Amino acid sequence: MFSPSAPAVEWQRLxxxxxxxxxxxxxxxxxxLDDDGLLDFEVLSVKxxxxxxxxxxxxxxxxxxxxxxxxxxxxxxCSSEPTGDGKVAASPEDGSGLQLL
Structure with missing residues (x-):
């Protein structure tokens, strides 16, 4: 699972x-997204x-x-914040905002 919203939330705060x-x-x-057909044939990229x-x-x-x-x-x-379910959200080293759980 990933959360693309963390950088957006931080950016809006600043x-x-x-x-x-x-x-x-x-x-x-x-x-x-489904109505627009964006989930039909291929994985939707973050971009x-x-x-x-x-x-x-x-x-x-x-x-x-x-x-x-x-x-x-x-x-x-590189965040090491607990997610509440015992896992740790870690931001990738590439600087993207995706958090891998």
């Missing part, structure tokens, strides 16, 4: 976006997902279309 991202419930997002989120207004207006910490002007860190 920047006052004119239109902050507000995601609908996960089931609604999945339904919209494609971010572009889709942006076109739907679910991505902060002023935020770069990236989940990579360096692209967002965030310092590269």
């Amino acid at each position: 920047h006052s976006a004119r239109h902050p991202a507000v995601l609908p419930p996960a089931q609604d997002v999945l339904r919209e 494609a997902l971010i572009a889709w989120l942006s076109t739907r207004g679910y991505w902060p207006e002023d935020m770069p279309l990236s989940d990579r910490r360096a692209d967002l002007g965030l310092t590269a860190i």
